[in-house]
Amino acid sequence: MRIIDLSSAIDGGAWEVDGIRHEVLTPADGARHMAEGMLRNHGIEFDIADLPDGELLSLDTLTLTTHTGTHVDAPSHYGTKTAYGIPRDIDQLPLDWFIGPGVVLDLTDTGVGTIGADRLRRAFDDIGHCPRAGDIVLLHTGADQLAGTPEYFTEFAGLDGEATNLLLDLGVRLIGTDGFGLDAPFTHMLSEFRRSGDHSVLWPAHFAGRQREYCQIERLCNLGALPAPTGFTVHALPVKIVGAGAGWTRAVALLD
Numbered sequence: 001m002r003i004i005d006l007s008s009a010i011d012g013g014a015w016e017v018d019g020i021r022h023e024v025l026t027p028a029d030g031a032r033h034m035a036e037g038m039l040r041n042h043g044i045e046f047d048i049a050d051l052p053d054g055e056l057l058s059l060d061t062l063t064l065t066t067h068t069g070t071h072v073d074a075p076s077h078y079g080t081k082t083a084y085g086i087p088r089d090i091d092q093l094p095l096d097w098f099i100g101p102g103v104v105l106d107l108t109d110t111g112v113g114t115i116g117a118d119r120l121r122r123a124f125d126d127i128g129h130c131p132r133a134g135d136i137v138l139l140h141t142g143a144d145q146l147a148g149t150p151e152y153f154t155e156f157a158g159l160d161g162e163a164t165n166l167l168l169d170l171g172v173r174l175i176g177t178d179g180f181g182l183d184a185p186f187t188h189m190l191s192e193f194r195r196s197g198d199h200s201v202l203w204p205a206h207f208a209g210r211q212r213e214y215c216q217i218e219r220l221c222n223l224g225a226l227p228a229p230t231g232f233t234v235h236a237l238p239v240k241i242v243g244a245g246a247g248w249t250r251a252v253a254l255l256d
Contacts, residue, residue: 004232006138006176006251008221010062010069014148021063027055066090066246072098072174072238073182073216077245078209087213090247091240097173097215100136102234102253103129104226108142110157114184114192115139117162127229133171136217136234143179144221158184161204168212174236175205176217176251182206217251226253 012022025033031048034056038044048054067073075087105123107115124130131137143156156179159167164182167175175182182205183189192201205216217236226232233254238247 002255004222004225004253004255006220006222006234006236006253007070007249008144008147008219010064010248011148012062015150015152016064016068017153018065018068020068023061025059025061027053027058030058031056066241066244066248067218069248070217070219070221070251071246071248072236073206073209073218073246074238074244075209075213075215078206082210082213084211084213087209089242090238090244091242093215093238095237098136098234098236098238098249100134100174100234101230102138102226102232103127103131103135104138104140104223104229106140106229107157108140108224110141112155112185113157113188114160115141115157115163116160117166120159120163120166129230131167131170131172133173135170135172136174136176136236137167137172138176138217138220138223138226138234139178139182140223140226141177141179142224143177144219144223147219147221153180154185154187156180156185158182159205160184161200161208164205164208168208168214173214174217174234175214176220176234176236178220178223179218181218182216217249220251227255231255 012020035046035048038046074090076089141157146152183203236249236251238249241247
């Protein structure tokens with residue numbers, strides 16, 4: 001079995017809108033921390049020289065949002081009021097939503113802005129496959145090439161409402177993108193709203209989740225490494241965070 005990593009890294013040294021704080025307690029620091037704790041809490045003295053190389057264990061502490069790096073958005077992220085009842089958090093969703101046949105659509109020609117339903121239909125025709133219930137659809141826009149830069153958060157393409165609903169109509173419950181988000185960039189949506197006064201251009205992909213329950217995988221990468229548009233299985237199990245609207249995932253594609 002061949003495994004293709006589709007996940008972007010959580011990197012404290014990369015540029016992020018919300019920032020990441022990554023604090024490292026080294027193995028040497030861990031030894032001193034343990035010795036000090038034993039003396040303070042239990043009155044027991046421990047000489048760290050008795051440890052191999054004077055080291056114990058390392059410990060990483062991270063401060064970041066659940067939308068940093070490759071992650072899955074849960075229905076509760078989209079709003080509190082839905083057409084189907086109380087929206088579920090990331091820990092409440094069925095695991096079989098996150099394992100299934102993958103379909104990657106080449107949308108690298110779309111540039112910055114909005115991807116419409118007609119463009120998706122052409123992509124279906126290009127690969128000779130129309131997504132169906134249980135498929136996990138991945139949008140290859142090429143935006144991951146900008147990951148780690150400010151432009152990654154402003155220069156990508158996202159689905160409009162009609163395109164999102166087209167996939168949901170086909171029975172797709174998990175849609176992934178290598179862009180920062182499944183919607184178009186905020187500046188693009190705002191420009192369209194100011195021009196048209198049409199509220200439906202504001203976060204249509206996310207807000208579609210208020211009408212029908214579905215999930216998104218955002219900030220994927222390496223979709224261009226998939227050797228064919230179908231014939232692989234996606235695994236994107238989200239971290240089980242109680243009450244959270246999203247969870248980090250190590251998304252991969254499995255090929256026989």
